[in-house]
Amino acid sequence: MSGCLPAHPGSYQYLCRTLTTPISPLPDLLPIHLLDLPAEHAPYQAELDAAWQATVREAAFIQGPAVGHFAAELGAHLGGAQVVPCGNGTDALTLALLSLGLPPGTEVIVPAFTYVATLEAAALLGLRPVLAEVRPDTFNLDPAASRVAT
Incomplete structure (x- = not known):
């Protein structure tokens, strides 16, 4: 196809042009250091390196x-x-729910502010995930919202 034809936004040519157009670099931003891992690891670095190398080997x-x-x-x-x-976390959540021995169809309250694995783990076991709001100050389930959800 020639590059002189206008490309429709849904077309292959438009997609190719979009994917190959250079993106301008982001402005210099200050890094945000949430924690200093090198300092945290320093006392254990030799042990961590040895364990990592043995595992890879x-x-x-x-x-x-x-x-x-x-x-x-x-x-x-x-x-x-x-x-x-x-x-992975999905397997961990599934095993945790499985260990409870809940019968299929049981409602399981899960936070609305979550990742899909929280719902998926319940659904995989035939349980019924029910979303409930979280508290904005803790991001934990809001007990009042949990009561309303059921």
Whole structure:
């Protein structure tokens, strides 16, 4: 196609031109440092580096030795609790809800200010997610809104 034809905003040519048009750089902005990770890690940096290198060398990221060791240490730290490592938050939420033994159709109150995984975990188990507002000062569920939601 020739580049001299006007491109409709929904056309392939328009999309290609849009994707290849250079974007002007953002103005210089001051960085926002929420926390100083290098300072936080400094006392443990050698240990962190060694653990990272060993994990990469073993290439066993899912249920590998490092994961098992972490789960055992965390369980001991929590007073003998069972720890189930998960690959993502959706799996963790699903397992937490599954452990409650709720029957399908049970309402589960979830914050309206959330990520889709919160709803997805409930829906995957046949539960009924009910959105409730959060408190603007804490972003936690508002107890009054939770009562209204049910």
